[in-house]
Amino acid sequence: MSETAQFYLLLRVHLRIVRTRLLKLVTGSRLMALTLLAFLMTYSVTAYHMFHRGLIYFSQLPAAGGLLVDRMIQIVFFCFLMMLTFSVAVSGYIALYRSRDTRWLLTLPISHRVMFLWKVFEAGAFSSWGLLLIAAPLLIAFADFRGAAAGFYVRTAVGLLPFLTIAITGAGLLLLTAVRWLGRTQMIALGTACGLFFVGWLTHTVLVERDLATRAGFSAAMTFQQVMHHTDLSANRLIPSAWYSESVIAWSRPHRIAQSALMPSLLVSWSLMGVTALIWLGRQWFYPSWNRSVQNAAIAALRRRPPRPDEMPGLIERHFPEKPVGARLLGRPMAAVAWKDVLSFRREPAQWIQFLIVFGLLAMYATGLRQLNEYIAQPRDLYMVACLNLAVCALALSTLTTRFVFPQFSLEGRRLWILAMSPLSLSWVVMQKFISSTLCTSLAVSSIILVSGNTLKLRPEDTVFFTLAMMAMSVGLNAMAVGFGVLFPNLEETNSAKIVSGFGGTLCLVVSFVYIVLFLLLIAWSKLEVFKENEFPTHWHDGPNTLKALGSALGLTALLTVGPLIFAMRRLKRLEFLGSL
Numbered sequence: 084m085s086e087t088a089q090f091y092l093l094l095r096v097h098l099r100i101v102r103t104r105l106l107k108l109v110t111g112s113r114l115m116a117l118t119l120l121a122f123l124m125t126y127s128v129t130a131y132h133m134f135h136r137g138l139i140y141f142s143q144l145p146a147a148g149g150l151l152v153d154r155m156i157q158i159v160f161f162c163f164l165m166m167l168t169f170s171v172a173v174s175g176y177i178a179l180y181r182s183r184d185t186r187w188l189l190t191l192p193i194s195h196r197v198m199f200l201w202k203v204f205e206a207g208a209f210s211s212w213g214l215l216l217i218a219a220p221l222l223i224a225f226a227d228f229r230g231a232a233a234g235f236y237v238r239t240a241v242g243l244l245p246f247l248t249i250a251i252t253g254a255g256l257l258l259l260t261a262v263r264w265l266g267r268t269q270m271i272a273l274g275t276a277c278g279l280f281f282v283g284w285l286t287h288t289v290l291v292e293r294d295l296a297t298r299a300g301f302s303a304a305m306t307f308q309q310v311m312h313h314t315d316l317s318a319n320r321l322i323p324s325a326w327y328s329e330s331v332i333a334w335s336r337p338h339r340i341a342q343s344a345l346m347p348s349l350l351v352s353w354s355l356m357g358v359t360a361l362i363w364l365g366r367q368w369f370y371p372s373w374n375r376s377v378q379n380a381a382i383a384a385l386r387r388r389p390p391r392p393d394e395m396p397g398l399i400e401r402h403f404p405e406k407p408v409g410a411r412l413l414g415r416p417m418a419a420v421a422w423k424d425v426l427s428f429r430r431e432p433a434q435w436i437q438f439l440i441v442f443g444l445l446a447m448y449a450t451g452l453r454q455l456n457e458y459i460a461q462p463r464d465l466y467m468v469a470c471l472n473l474a475v476c477a478l479a480l481s482t483l484t485t486r487f488v489f490p491q492f493s494l495e496g497r498r499l500w501i502l503a504m505s506p507l508s509l510s511w512v513v514m515q516k517f518i519s520s521t522l523c524t525s526l527a528v529s530s531i532i533l534v535s536g537n538t539l540k541l542r543p544e545d546t547v548f549f550t551l552a553m554m555a556m557s558v559g560l561n562a563m564a565v566g567f568g569v570l571f572p573n574l575e576e577t578n579s580a581k582i583v584s585g586f587g588g589t590l591c592l593v594v595s596f597v598y599i600v601l602f603l604l605l606i607a608w609s610k611l612e613v614f615k616e617n618e619f620p621t622h623w624h625d626g627p628n629t630l631k632a633l634g635s636a637l638g639l640t641a642l643l644t645v646g647p648l649i650f651a652m653r654r655l656k657r658l659e660f661l662g663s664l
Contacts, residue, residue: 089197097205119586122593127220134224142228152228154314157328159221161317163214164250164324167207171254174206177579179369180262180376189373196362199259199369203361207251209584218243222331229335238334242347245354246327252357259364263372267379326350416507421519424491445479445531465539466610472535473549474603477556480528481595488520488564489591490582493573509655517565517648525557552606552636559602559640560595566647567591569654598643605636 084092109116141155142148179185179202188198226235265273318325326346333346492513495502502512532553536546571587582588609632 084192086194086197089193090201093193093197093201119590119593122597123216126216126596130217130220131224134221135228138224138228153328153332154318156225156332157317157325158314159218160246160328160331161322161324163218164246164322167210167214167247167250168254168257170210171203171206171251172258174210175203175255175258176262178202178206179258180373185373194366195370196365199255199365200362203251203255207247207254211247211251212584214247215243225331226335231335235334238347239331242327242330242350245347245350246323248354249323249350249357252354252361255361256357256364259368259372262376263368323350323353416505416511420502420505420507420512420515424516424519427494445476445528465541466545468539469536469541469545469549470603470607470610472539473532473552473606474599476528476531476535476553477560477599477603478596480524480553480557481560481592481599483524484520484560484564485588485592485595486579486583488516488524488561489568489588490573490579491516491520492565492568493576493582494579495574499574510652513565513569513648513651513655517561520565521558521561524561525554528557529553552602555637555640556599556602559598559643562644563595563598563647564591566651567594569651570647594643598639601639602636605632605639608632609636 138152138155141151144151179199185198185202189195222236222239225231226239261270316322317328320326320329326349330346330350499509502509505512507515529550532550533546536549541549567587567590571585571590573582573585573587576582609629611628
């Protein structure tokens, strides 16, 4: 059998699996399928109107509207390129080097190159569907805004394929090169160098901006110049996202369609070259890189030599102390399981790297809010920015809880029976995951809210108010992630990205989004007097609707906290999923 036939065989098998799961979803859970479909349609329509109104707002800015619209398109697709490349690299690493499925496929009469190409393609498919869901309303709104012809939709859809191919093949090549040629020491040195370079660049940028602001002031022309200067990277013609964004801009203007052949040609040629390089290096480097990964794991295991008999008492006392950390708060059994989760998280770079990146970006965003202080002079504007800041942190937290908390129960997999035989019942194991994740995420996100409140120069009582609101949302979001993770487990999958991409993870993200929108509307209702009167309230609870709104927000949080956990506990009592272990 040729390698092409082997690839198509894997494709047909997985397409049949996907079709079977979809049929099971539609026939077995029609209400959930209709709910998911209704959310996707609602999201698409809402996103279209938001993008369209945003484009109109930018276009109305005097003398700079057209440039800002074009630059926004370039920034969006630059971010898409970075996110897709990183997501494919992380998912591909788990699928290729951490999955038992790869070890099983290596024993079959399938070419190593075919297996490598299939895993990269699979990681790209799992990572691309969300990007397409976000990009479709944006492109439709941009076409409607520019009055583009019907051919615009065909060109953008066709041009999106080589753009995605470049991102997927680039991620595959970076992953293969890093695993094949870089060891642990080199990776740490490279990461440290990149971190130091980033800190130095950020410090230099802040000092230069402060000097410019001191000498020239915050004029509109200077602000526009700074915005364009800081986004020059997204318009650099050495980056594939600039090729696609410039093609989209040219296709939206009928008089420039005939002159827009260069950028699409670059997309097609580089995508073909990326596929060719991936095919060739897949044969040369994949199996040596996988072998090296297994060898490194074996060497690390051998370094942890078995303890001698005389070392056993000290070893037991060190690893199993009579009063472990958190024992007084959680109890010794729950503290031991929590410590197991911490060690598992720490030993998986694909998990904590994403976690650090998200919170690092949030920290940069929170400290960068100080530049808004020169423009915010009215209480109404200050509270509006504070509510939007709360929305940004809540949406980031919902993404993290869905990505990391939801798959925790499923990742126990076939070892779940060990936990079932431990002194803790499965119900308490689920509660431990809820308590641990809530403590960790609420502490991290609340610190971001505190920093941003201080940066925005909010009053202390207002900063505490928004911090408590964030903590309440953290409780609700973690409860939904843990509850839905038990209600929709996937105990056979070891890749957390694939677990999240299933129906349960999607439904969890949908419900979290709806909960955040409702909670934020209630918070805005509690501050309605500030938006009307444009004056700071004497006390945080002043206003006729404040207590009603806050009570409704807390009731909604309690409902979405207790409800999923109760249904999860009932599911655990039936132990239906243990039959498939």
